[in-house]
Amino acid sequence: EVQLLESGGGLVQPGESLRLSCTASGFTFTDYSMSWVRQAPGKGLEWVSGISGSGGDTYSADSVKGRFTISRDNSKNTLYLQMNSLRAEDTAVYYCAKDRSVVVVTATDNWGQGTLVTVSS
Amino acid sequence: QSALTQPASVSGSPGQSITISCTGTSSDIGDYNYVAWYQQHPAKAPKLMIYDVSNRPSGVSNRFSGSKSGNTASLTISGLQAEDEADYYCTSYTSSSTLLFGGGTKLTVL
Secondary structure (H helix, E strand, C coil): CCEEEEECCEEECCCCCEEEEEEEECCCHHHCCEEEEEECCCCCEEEEEEECCCCCCEEECCCCCCCEEEEEECCCCEEEEEECCCCHHHCEEEEEEEECCCCCCCCEEEECCCEEEEECC | CCCEECCCEEEECCCCCEEEEEECCCCCCCCCCCEEEEEECCCCCCEEEEECCCECCCCCCCCEEEEEECCEEEEEECCCCHHHCEEEEEEEECCCCCEEEECCEEEEEC
């Protein structure tokens, strides 16, 4: 059974940093691309960043480019999202999601339960 | 990039069929067969219902079907059931190697 467990969310002030982690199990981690998707309170889903199975290719939405960095440690079956220069509009539940593809991000077939990030002074 | 365009809400009675549209551009839906649909119930994580335009993951009811024509993709739910009431989101792969979500559609089963 695929399991994705996010951690690292919390309350931070504008301009601060936070690192999210997602520990994966139940599948061969290196065989799949992974993504972070967020959902602001009462709003829709927004894809944030994706990374290929090898970690050699990363992709990000324009809204976070230059501030957020996605990475993975395949030896630890763990996905990360380093979030810098956080803004109030980054407040959301952040989901870790497994893709169906190994190279690009096409469709996420398994999701974690999400971790809440709140950016407020 | 702007989100894909979905109707804010649709509704139908039990047993009926409904269709949710998802409109993009020639840089996303129009150029790639990587359209997916997700179902999200309140306070739950999204669930993949359709991938690659029209394929259903194992375990998803065959009442759910997907299609695409030009820059517009569609999700059809036949034999509507009470448990289908949820938010539905489309996504598409883009020419920038990113994923783009639609704004979401709230399905109400009357």
